[in-house]
Amino acid sequence: MKINPLISKIDPSRYTVYQTLDYVKRAAGLELTQKKTANLFLFKAQPFVDSLYNYAHVLGGKLTLKDLKTIKEFFGTDKFRIKIPENQDIADLLLTNSFKLKSTGYVMVAKKIKTRDYNYSLPENVKILPADSRKTLKQVKNIFAAAFNCSLADCEKKLGFLDEKILDREDRHLKSFILYENDQPVATGAYYAFDKFSIESIGTLESARGRGYAGLIMKHLLREAQRLGYNSACLSASEAGRSVYEKVGFESLLKTAAYIL
Numbered sequence: 001m002k003i004n005p006l007i008s009k010i011d012p013s014r015y016t017v018y019q020t021l022d023y024v025k026r027a028a029g030l031e032l033t034q035k036k037t038a039n040l041f042l043f044k045a046q047p048f049v050d051s052l053y054n055y056a057h058v059l060g061g062k063l064t065l066k067d068l069k070t071i072k073e074f075f076g077t078d079k080f081r082i083k084i085p086e087n088q089d090i091a092d093l094l095l096t097n098s099f100k101l102k103s104t105g106y107v108m109v110a111k112k113i114k115t116r117d118y119n120y121s122l123p124e125n126v127k128i129l130p131a132d133s134r135k136t137l138k139q140v141k142n143i144f145a146a147a148f149n150c151s152l153a154d155c156e157k158k159l160g161f162l163d164e165k166i167l168d169r170e171d172r173h174l175k176s177f178i179l180y181e182n183d184q185p186v187a188t189g190a191y192y193a194f195d196k197f198s199i200e201s202i203g204t205l206e207s208a209r210g211r212g213y214a215g216l217i218m219k220h221l222l223r224e225a226q227r228l229g230y231n232s233a234c235l236s237a238s239e240a241g242r243s244v245y246e247k248v249g250f251e252s253l254l255k256t257a258a259y260i261l
Contacts, residue, residue, distance in 0.1 A: 001025075001032055007041050007057060008195065010254075011083070011107050012234040014055065016198035018043055020162070021053060023173060023194070028161040035074060039067050042074045050158050051260065054080035063090045068097060079260065086255040099259040106237045108250040110222070114231045116249060118219040126213075128220050131176040131188075137163055139185040140176050140201075147188075147203030159201075166190075172228060176201070177220060179213050189217035197230040202241065214241070218248045 001022045008015040018032075025032055030049070035042040041057040048054070056071045063084070071082065081102060084090045091101075110116075122128070131140045145155040165174045172193060179187035186208035190200045199221050204213050225233045237245050242252065 001034075003043075004034060004036055004041060006036070006059075007043075010041075010059065011057060011236070011256075012109065012196045013107065013198040013200075013236045014057070014083075016192045016194055016196045016234070017053070017200075019194040020174065020192045021045055024161060024165055027164060030161075033074075037067070037070060039063060040070065042071065044075055044078065044080065046078075048078045049161070050154075051079040051081050052158055054078055056080060056082045058082065058084040058087075058090060061085065061087050061090070063093055065093075065097075068093075082259045084257055084259070086257060091257065091259075094259045099261055102258040102260045104239055104255070104257045106239075106242050106252040107254040107256060108235050108237050108242070108245055108252050110233045110245075110248070110250045112231060113222055113225055113233055113249070116222070118222045118226065118248070120216055120219045122216065125182045126179065126216075128177055128179050128216065131166060131178055132169070133167070134163075136178060136185075137166065137176065139178055140188045140190075143178070143185060143188045143205060144201055144203050146205055175224070177217065179204075179217055181208055181211075181213075187213040187217055189214075189221050191221050191224060193225075193228055193230070197225040197228065197233045199233055199235040202235075202244075214244045215247060218245065222248065 003018045031046045033044050039059055039062050043055050045053040054075055131137050141155045145152045162174055165171050166176055174192055176190040178185045187204040189202045192198045192200055202214055
């Protein structure tokens with residue numbers, strides 16, 4: 001399935017997520033559908049996995065009641081998210097039609113990374129290793145669940161269908177890493193690498209925050225991007241994470257908001 005290239009310019013990280021879903025769809029038993037209209041790009045995975053993989057992207061600065069009808073018909077009874085560029089008129093239309101704000105964030109990109117220095121030194125009690133076994137993948141999910149305030153079962157549902165590809169040592173497209181402090185797993189990060197190199201799932205346990213571990217994981221992932229030959233990297237940032245990513249050279253392309261019913 002060729003993902004509509006328009007979304008790679010508007011939201012390169014989300015575009016890479018869609019390419020990732022296409023990459024694993026056969027093993028995961030997924031059917032993917034996309035649709036483009038004048039104002040919308042729609043994408044869904046069936047059977048339903050999570051609203052994380054069902055998105056309606058608003059293109060530009062316009063959304064109509066007709067568009068909302070198109071969105072609801074496309075997703076049917078499945079949960080979904082509407083992602084918009086920061087726009088008060090669109091936000092007001094969504095709020096008056098029973099949608100609720102889910103989150104705000106930023107589309108971010110780091111450019112010319114081949115020429116940047118991402119060297120770092122680790123404290124003696126810290127190491128960063130790939131998640132290369134069922135045991136370490138469970139550690140990744142435990143950190144993710146704690147960092148993003150979701151259950152381990154929910155985390156497994158969101159990410160578990162990627163396990164086989166992550167554990168394939170010959171596969172360069174999907175990889176997760178864990179930062180250990182005193183041999184205890186406390187932070188994690190991942191990448192999806194296709195047309196774009198997207199940094200994903202950066203998370204640190206609350207007890208280990210404030211020690212610069214997110215920045216260390218980021219530099220490790222950016223070195224992986226360099227090793228794989230990429231000259232840029234992308235990500236979707238929360239309000240809280242934006243400053244961390246700016247410190248390693250990312251810049252904001254667009255402020256966004258996501259809405260749910």
